[in-house]
Amino acid sequence: MTSWRLTKFNVVSMVFGFAFLYLPILLLVVYSFNASRLVTVWGGFSTVWYRELWNNRGLLDAAWVTLKVGLISASVATILGTMAAIALSRYKRFSGRTLMTGMVYAPLVMPEVITGLSLLLLFVAIDLDRGFLTVTLAHISFTMCFVTVVVQSRLMSFDRSLEDAAMDLGATPTVTFFQVTLPLIWPAVAAGWMLAFTLSLDDLVIASFTTGPGATTLPMKIYSQVRLGVTPEINAVCTILIAIVSVGVVAATLLNKRRLVRQARDERLAAGG
């Protein structure tokens, strides 16, 4: 769409949509600074619940487990997911391609209870003790498909003559990939990693199925407390998580924008000079 005359209807629907998206989160953040223990009665500004958090060992331990699982699984998932994206977009013919496409797209929409149940039954069948390792393996499997989709869309809109030139000049596929392809698809790979990392931090259902003693993740901890009722401590934990994620996403977007601006300027200079 090129013309952009916003009608009253457009403005109202956008205001309504964004208010709907942001009000609940905003209220949660506001009420985390509530002095009252009653979560829906405002009792003045206070940071008491944040101080409480520091003494809550269980929550801190769970946060640490979640972070470790997220970092490891996102990194492995990014490697495997990028490989799958290359396989699907650069090799049009290999036996099992249809099966592979199916196995990449199906987990994207598969209900989490089913993914969780099936992975748990696998771990039981091969007699693998449930714990940190099994949660990490499960998270790699369900996040790698998201990485594949993100990287694949970048590989599609990509000037392949660069790869062909490198190959014509005698570079092996491995060298071509690391010297030509990877630097060009890097932003998508980074975005895929971030997506995998947040999905892993966020996951409750799959982790609940595949975890074992000593590997309780933060969402599981939050869930068990939420079932007992809304508490200001949970509001505080959630606010901290929201703050971390928002800062991360905004910073990544700004950095990316700056890179794009610089790239555009370089291109202009090259064309002019």
Place this chain on the structure above:
Amino acid sequence: MGEAAAPETIDRRRAGTAETRRGRSFGSRGFFRIVVIGLPFLWLVGLFLVPFLIVFKISLSQTAVAMPPYLPTFGDPATWWSALQQLSLDNYAWIASDELYFNAYTLSLAIAAASTVLTLAIAYPLAYGMAKAPPAWRTTLVMLVILPFWTSFLIRVYAWIAILKPEGLFNQLLMTIGVIDQPLVILNTPIAIFIGIVYSYLPFMTLPIYASLERMDHSLTEAAADLGSPPLKTFWTITFPLSLPGVVAGCFLVFIPAAGEFVIPDLLGGSRTLMIGKTVWLEFFTNRDWPVASAVAVVLVALLVVPIAIFQRQQARL
């Protein structure tokens, strides 16, 4: 005639070489190809396909008081034949005979379908406004839609509890402005589930629709307007049909996961609204009946296999 056709032939020949070059990119054999295809393929087979086959096998097994709580277990290859004969369809017969499961399936599909329509009703005007906004704003608007998606799903569902409960913020607001004098019961009803699903899945619907609207060639609607078509008619005959791929993708991205949703019905829907995701969870964790949990899961996948296949075909075409 021959002169005029020549450039076209050259173009076609050039296009032909480009095509063969493209196919040759990264070579057709060798170490790189084996690793890049083989590793993710084996991983997906091992941790997606095989686990699913195990679910299927256990759904045909008998419940047992043992660890793991099902029989047979296929331990020793020598006993495989007799183990195979122990498999039965009893769990499926059980699911078919108990109304509880039938109700849970129909309720899940109905709630998923209704919330998909509701999500579309909110997401479409939002995406339409975004696509008509000045280009300089669009990146920011898209980021505003994506940002809540990055924050925890659990947190976003949880935020609604404090709003919807009887003494919650929504009822306080309505009572203060005098619309109602008795608090409305919203939490622990299907309405709360609708709100939860629409809220959590809104970005999945908005972004594909926005993408297809943004790509649209605006000269078509301008031409229609020039020829005297009223705006609403132009929308229904031109804009909406052209945005259909985005609408379809968005609907599948909402409907399929919503049908198996566990967290939202569990936290917002209360114990009386039993959806199928929760049934699998209860059979597994509370009743410890792994074979029935597996059978319930297999039937859910069977119900979703058609929408999933359509979604895949559509994605693979992009």
